[in-house]
Amino acid sequence: MTAPEVPAGRESVVRVSTLELFFDLVFVFTITQLTAVLAHDLTVGTTLQVLLLLLIIWWMYDGFAWMTNTAAPTDPVRRGLLLLGMAGFLLIALALPDAFGAAGWAFGVGYFLVNAIHSGLLLRVAPAAMRLLAPLNLVSASLVLVGGFVPDPWRAVLWIAAALVMTASPYLHRLTEWNISSAHFVERHGLIVIIALGESIVAIGVGAGGLELTATLIFVAFLGLVLSFLLWWVYFGGDDSAAEEALDRTPVARRGRAALHAFGWAHVPLLLGVIGLAAGVKKAIGHATDHISVAQALVLSGGVAVFLLGDALFRRILRIGTPWFRFFAGIGALLTVPLGLWLNAVAQLAALVVVVAALLLAERRAAQSR
Structure with a gap:
């Protein structure tokens, strides 16, 4: 396949660097x-807070993905600025447990x-693209800072x-000024999904800490x-190059608009689903043979359902695969909630495994019959 043409004055980024992986x-x-x-705290209020914080944080992370897609971190100045960006994200992460409390100022700073850092660097390397976006980024960042x-x-x-400003800002210009290096863009977002899924495995270990083996x-x-593993298969398995x-x-x-919708907005439910799944498993693992609460059952099944629905949206935007299979599998995941309430967490987890495995099998058979 012929590589997409790169306009004069733009930088083409083909591979994700190890520094970007470190950032991720x-x-x-x-x-x-x-x-x-x-x-x-498995409550509706906390869930909404987590969603709001994820939206705010993800907007800025994805901004860095667009930035390194445009300007590779190949010189000491850019690498130094990326390090400062990492420091900022570390401060954000440290503040998150009490972001709506005493640590709000640290989150804002x-x-x-x-x-x-993001706006300053991009104003140097892509001034046309950032001419309108940088002031809006400043507005949203100022709202977050004052809010803290x-x-x-x-x-x-x-x-x-601030989240509303972020949501509206990319629609105030056509995004045609951005050159999207497809290979880099897909790989960068795929890496963040696989690392996040890896964190769901860590949650199992955290939930099992101190328990008898x-x-x-x-x-x-x-x-x-x-x-x-099955959710990894849903996102990656069999068609790794399809999104590219x-x-x-x-x-x-x-x-640019397709990249925003597929890798920006559609990845929010994907990450929110991983958060829900990890929280659900972490809470359930110590009470595996007991009836679990409505909140625990909902967050466990809801995490899988939101991930599947997010992936269906991602595929629908890019017109790849069979998104309707994933939509119905998301509904099937929600139908496993009564198993956790009436039986136990083991039964619900096993049913979720069956639902996702059945989805992959159905898609495979549908592909073979074409």
């Missing part, structure tokens, strides 16, 4: 922290730092306003591992 490892610490926040210093409910109001505990841990090819097929004038 720091970012995923925020996912770990959000999982801990949700597992600590860390976010403003990350935003300033004021009490609730004003903190929540300002942070919701019994056959039941081993079996539940194995089910959690299999479920994470879909982006390459998209006309250059519409490629």
Whole structure:
């Protein structure tokens, strides 16, 4: 396949660098922290807070993915700035457990730092693309910063306003100024998903910490591992290059918008699903043979369902695969909630494994029959 044409003055980035992977490892610490926040308090209010924080954080992470897609971190200045960006994300992650409490200021400062580094670097290498976006980024970052210093409910109001500014800002220009290197873009977002799924395995170990190693505990841990593996298969298995090819097929004038929808917005439910799954397994692993609460059953099945629905949206946008299979599998995942309530966590986890495995088998058979 012929590589997409790169406009004059733009930089082509083909491979994800090890420095970017290092950056992603720091970012995923925020996912770990959000999982801990949700597992600590399985309520609707906390879930909404986690969703709001994820939206804010993901917007800025994805901004860095677009940045390195445009300007590879190949010189000492860019690498130094990327290190400062990592420091900002580390401060954000450390503040997350009490972001709506005493650590709100640290969350705001860390976010403003990350935003300033991102906008400053891109204004140097892609001024046309950032001419309108940089002021809007400054507005949203300022709302987050000020929100970190004021009490609730004003903190929540300002942070919701910041999320709304972020959501609207890319639609105020056509995104045609951005050159998307498909191979890099797909690989970068794939890496963040696989690292996040890896954190769901870590959650199993955290949930099992201090518990007696019994056959039941081993079996539940194995089910959690299999479920994470199947979700990896859902996202990656069999068609790793399909998303890249879909982006390459998209006309250059519409490629930026397609990248925003598929890798920006559609990846929010994917990551939220991983957070829900990890929190659900972490809470369930110590009570594997007991009836679990409605909140525990919902977050466990809901995590898988949201991941599947997010993946269906991702595929629908790029027109790859069979997204309707994943949509119905997401509904099937929600139908396993009564098993956790009436039986136990083991039964619910096993049923979720069956649902996702059945999805993959159905898709395989559908592909073979074409």
